[in-house]
Amino acid sequence: MDSTIALLASSQPVSQGAEAALYKGTLHSASAPLLLKHRFAKGYRHPTLDASLTKARVAGEARALMKCLRSGVSVPGIRFVDASAGVLGIEWIDGRSVRFLLGGGDEGVDDEEADETEETEEEDALAEYGVARDELMRRIGTEIAKMHLADIVHGDLTTSNMMLRLPSASPTNQPTLFLIDFGLAYTSALAEDKAVDLYVLERAFGSTHPDAEPLFAGVLAAYEERMGKHWLPVRRKLEDVRLRGRKRSMVG
Amino acid sequence: METFTYSHFPSASSIVHIAFFTHVSNAKALRARIINAASLTGKQGDDERERVNFAFVDARPVASLLHLQTAICQAILSETQDVLRTKTVHSEILWALNPSHNITEAIRRYGVSDTTTSLLVVRVTSPDLTDVEARMKAVVDGQLEDLSALASTTDWATVKKYYKLAGEDALKEADGDDVRERLVIDSIAVSTVAMKSVMNT
Numbered sequence: 258m259d260s261t262i263a264l265l266a267s268s269q270p271v272s273q274g275a276e277a278a279l280y281k282g283t284l285h286s287a288s289a290p291l292l293l294k295h296r297f298a299k300g301y302r303h304p305t306l307d308a309s310l311t312k313a314r315v316a317g318e319a320r321a322l323m324k325c326l327r328s329g330v331s332v333p334g335i336r337f338v339d340a341s342a343g344v345l346g347i348e349w350i351d352g353r354s355v356r357f358l359l360g361g362g363d364e365g366v367d368d369e370e371a372d373e374t375e376e377t378e379e380e381d382a383l384a385e386y387g388v389a390r391d392e393l394m395r396r397i398g399t400e401i402a403k404m405h406l407a408d409i410v411h412g413d414l415t416t417s418n419m420m421l422r423l424p425s426a427s428p429t430n431q432p433t434l435f436l437i438d439f440g441l442a443y444t445s446a447l448a449e450d451k452a453v454d455l456y457v458l459e460r461a462f463g464s465t466h467p468d469a470e471p472l473f474a475g476v477l478a479a480y481e482e483r484m485g486k487h488w489l490p491v492r493r494k495l496e497d498v499r500l501r502g503r504k505r506s507m508v509g
Numbered sequence: 510m511e512t513f514t515y516s517h518f519p520s521a522s523s524i525v526h527i528a529f530f531t532h533v534s535n536a537k538a539l540r541a542r543i544i545n546a547a548s549l550t551g552k553q554g555d556d557e558r559e560r561v562n563f564a565f566v567d568a569r570p571v572a573s574l575l576h577l578q579t580a581i582c583q584a585i586l587s588e589t590q591d592v593l594r595t596k597t598v599h600s601e602i603l604w605a606l607n608p609s610h611n612i613t614e615a616i617r618r619y620g621v622s623d624t625t626t627s628l629l630v631v632r633v634t635s636p637d638l639t640d641v642e643a644r645m646k647a648v649v650d651g652q653l654e655d656l657s658a659l660a661s662t663t664d665w666a667t668v669k670k671y672y673k674l675a676g677e678d679a680l681k682e683a684d685g686d687d688v689r690e691r692l693v694i695d696s697i698a699v700s701t702v703a704m705k706s707v708m709n710t
Contacts, residue, residue, distance in 0.1 A: 261517070288578070312707075320708070326697050327674075329693075336579060346703070428692055
């Protein structure tokens with residue numbers, strides 16, 4: 258059997274999406290846990306095309322993470338790559354999604370656990386991390402700005418794709434915000450693409466969190482501050498995108 | 510010496526032994542011996558190659574145990590998939606540690622050199638080979654240390670240079686704080702090694 262498939266078989270399934278399955282596993286007898294993202298074979302695609310798409314996407318995600326790491330954007334480190342098996346292994350982040358911490362529930366977690374967590378008050382959840390809501394929003398805005406300044410567009414910015422790591426799990430004992438899931442990320446210097454990133458996040462806030470407007474305003478304020486002179490073109494584009502939606506007009 | 514089990518790899522490459530030696534006094538002779546072993550023929554050659562059948566990694570440009578282990582894991586993966594870029598899984602570890610695709614440069618930077626004084630010795634093998642520590646001690650004249658002592662020998666300026674980290678925004682974030690800067694350097698070095706197979710530069 259292929260060794261990477263054997264690795265997945267010995268790991269714990271975490272969640273399953275249409276594009277990939279996630280596992281929690283270890284590489285060897287004394288290894289720290291890691292998150293294994295398996296882009297499994299898609300039966301509806303021609304096998305040759307499927308293999309090359311899978312390889313390209315694993316490589317693309319790894320490169321986007323690497324660019325973020327070098328640019329000082331807080332993202333999980335890369336631990337293992339087997340592009341031909343469609344597997345990317347990244348640092349395991351012990352913490353919760355921002356979506357959960359803001360009381361929006363958790364996405365893609367099995368029902369049993371979701372029932373338990375619904376009863377947790379979100380204030381308590383955030384208090385455990387020692388971060389106030391406003392501070393959390395500020396950090397989100399700052400990390401997105403750092404990413405955009407490096408010309409990386411995330412492609413799927415939602416509160417599910419941001420995690421706060423428990424202070425106890427950090428080498429510096431500080432709660433750290435991480436941007437995760439760079440599966441749709443790409444490189445672009447266009448203010449338009451960055452504005453769409455922000456717009457997608459704004460919509461995600463609006464649809465999953467009560468009191469979304471002041472929250473997102475906090476994100477934007479920190480984003481603006483970090484972007485400096487690069488903020489103005491993005492702001493202009495964001496206004497356009499808000500009027501017309503995420504997709505560009507086919508006319509003209 | 511510590512031993513790690515990689516249960517998902519084929520049995521022949523499922524065990525990794527790592528030893529850390531400091532105060533190494535025979536680096537120059539060891540290097541000559543490794544080079545000489547490669548050209549010996551017949552049974553004598555096979556025996557000599559088996560005696561030096563390890564990855565000898567200079568510890569100075571190694572950021573952490575995780576850095577080394579990430580290279581080991583990717584090297585064994587290449588071996589099992591028959592896509593080694595170098596002759597053996599042990600030389601592949603040196604190749605994996607260096608960010609460029611130049612084999613000679615990888616060996617010069619990460620292999621044993623005449624001035625090496627701290628050395629990581631790695632053996633990828635099957636569960637059947639048992640006397641590995643004795644075999645390591647037989648070729649390295651040095652003081653065997655706990656792997657946790659590795660942190661004290663890392664030459665951070667060299668790691669920074671090899672991974673071309675000067676001036677990167679990630680280091681500016683650390684803001685002159687040595688502890689934070691080392692965490693950042695280690696994180697980038699480990700990630701670079703892990704993704705080398707999909708880096709096309």
